[in-house]
Amino acid sequence: MGEETCMDANVGFDLVERARALAPLIAGEADAIEQARRLTAPVVAALIENGLYRTLLPQSLGGAEAPPEIFMQVLEEIAKADASTAWCLGQCSVCAMIAASLDRDTAHEIFNAPPGILAWGAIAHEARAVEGGYRVTARWDFASGSRQASWLGAHVRITGADGAPRKNADGSPQVRTILFPVASAVLHDVWHAIGLAGTGTDSYEACDLFIPERFTAFRDVPSALRETGPLYKLGTGSAFSLGFAAVSLGVARATLDATIALARGKHQSLATKAMRDNAAVQGLIGRTEGDLRAARAYLYATAGAMWRDLTASGEFREPHRSAVRLASTWTIHQSAKVVDTAYHMAGATAVFRNNPFERRFRDMHAIAQQIQARDTHYEDVGRAILAGD
Structure with missing residues (x-):
């Protein structure tokens, strides 16, 4: 345990230093980010190269699995240079925590094939349970970082084949997070906002999309966690x-x-x-x-x-x-x-x-x-x- 703590501290310190070192590049791109309404290619490449999108990804998948304080410091440093960049990085980094609830091969397929970035929006709509997975037709909003992502996610209420809502033991609606390649969806350019203009917080839509069972998870349910690290219980x-x-x-x-x-x-x-x-x-x-x-x-x-x-x-x-x-x-x-x-x-x-x-x-x-x-x-x-x- 002592060795892990020391390793994590060193990795965490390095992440903050990397974020600080990227500030001049990001500040120099801030106007272009604002005008394009999404992060520019040099900024995304630098964030990927320095492992910042993997700050909260499990160590078992090559991520840093950094404690919250390190994650917060990284975002602070990036936000000093450009808020849109920090917002996208924060959004996609937290989305990567879903890896702790996926089987290893599925998580590897999503997060270890470049660019390995996942984005999602707010909870909305339903997915119908079918043999081997789920089918969904829906449109979701507020997917910050979706323009850099290789995968998208959505939090949906589950219905049975008969359309009846599935319930948890306490009577609440059963909600799962479904994950699918960005190529399986249509992105709608709707983010014309007064602030955080460069986040590309757009809408995305899927039509009669089949989601295999292994590309779904119960988000923020401790009993569903594959990883044992404390970060994912947060x-x-x-x-x-x-x-x-x-x-x-x-x-x-x-x-x-x-x-x-x-x-x-x-x-x-x-x-x-x-x-x-x-x-x-x-x-x-x-x-x-x-x-x-x-x-x-x-x-x-x-x-x-x-x-x-x-x-x-x-x-x-x-x-x-x-x-x-x-x-x-x-x-x-x-x-x-x-x-x-x-x-x-x-x-x-x-x-x-x-x-x-x-x-x-x-x-x-x-x-x-x-x-x-x-x-x-x-x-x-x-x-x-x-x-x-």
Whole structure:
């Protein structure tokens, strides 16, 4: 066990360093990513070459199987350069966790044939059970990273051959994740968004597609796991939350840093002092820096406490699920406040596309509209607190 911990730490450190080293390339491609509305070929090639899409893939398949903190740091570093790239990387990395619920040969076929990238969208529609697998005709939305993917997935409710919904023991609908080559689907170019424009978060459609049983899995069901590592007991829902909160931290850090750099050299119109010598600006920079550091510390402390308990007990407990959701939601909202403050401090400079503000402003507010940032998460946590759970 000691050797594994040491190896994982070294691999994790290397992943973060690789992400940091790719930042100049990604920043240089950011405008092209925005215009193309998808990641550019040089960026995708660099992410693949450096193994970043395999951050959460099981070690048994050649992945890093990195702990959440490493995954979060990787996304932070990439997000400082470009939020769309970090978002796609986060999405596809978490999708790769499904490998832990597939048989070895199936997982190898999906993730070890270049480019080995899987993307999926939100849960929707039904698949009908047939001999040897399932048949599905449906269209799904919000598949970030689908334009780089070689495989697509979908979370579907299962019906029997007679069309009757299949139920779990507790009466809930039976949901499986189905996986199929991207060539088996039609992608629809629909992602014309104000922020995260380069993610290619498009829709995809399948018509009377047969999915063999081995290309399906029960997602986030501990009893269905083939891999024994603690990472896969965390589940994709919480991994998405931590990852996208880390993306928001990276965007906030880059935006505030840009404002600090601007303030060091800018003399505001009609002002008697340079920005750096203005006490109001100094105070606002100090308070905003404190807000950002506090948000980051809270997110990482929550992730660390959860991970220590998970690795020690082998269980992902409900209190930690709630804590992760609360910390992730609050961090995204706090990051949005940091970006707003930095943007407004920059004044008219911030509105020009050739300056490092307006795209990050739009990206941050697109992040804050995603499911991981819903205000209803506070209600869920508050309800649990008041119930004494």
